[in-house]
Amino acid sequence: VFNIGKLVDFQWKLGVASASNHSSQLNTPFITVFIKVLDSNSKVTAHSFELTISEFKNFAQQFKDMSQLIESL
């Protein structure tokens, strides 16, 4: 319905940042999320973003909250 897109693809990758020019010992896991959204003009746009583990935990919790709420309706 009007102006809100629809999620058509959800992909993810779990990686570990090993080193960079600032540090030889990063050893930090991260998650890259790639999504595709179909808008009301039938145009598909792709977006990606990177989450740290704590950001991902928050992201995951939001989805769990939504799911619990939607189940109760």
Place this chain on the structure above:
Amino acid sequence: MEQPKYFSSLLGFLLKKEYEKDPACDSIETLKELVFSEQEDVTLEIIEATYNKCFDIIQKAAYSDMQLSSFENLVKESNFSEIQIECLNKFWKVNKKKIHEILYKITKFNNSLQKMSWRIDLKTKSKEIKEINEPVSIIELKLKNNNTNSNTTNDENNIIRFEMDKNQLEETLQQINNIQKHLQTI
């Protein structure tokens, strides 16, 4: 420079200037004004020399994410007084993790998720269908890229809105649970 209070303040300033990029802490002159204004015998040259010596050590330690014991050894070899050694060790113990996180964040070249908002709507009717009663979740993701010049924030590109019905939400949640399973194996 021998007093723990002043030396620790110098280290705190270093953290703000070099790592947190606090705009208020922009130069050694500012450091002198903020911390050493009443100490006439501490010249700008002395402050700068001490600051650079400390920064050198901290950079080395941050580069290899040194454990506290390695850091203590490094400091011992670098000709600091007992009090300064104690301050430096305390600084590293408290700030090592924070500095490590900052170093990781600088290399986040992709977008990051600035904010996520959502709501759940219940579709009741539409023009074509008299009764729907379908719950749908509407999600808004605000993305941010720290590495592009974001003074002219092109908000159009950075805000994503979409809706998901119950099934899609279930599928996405399954993917998320999958990610969490993998995370536990790291």
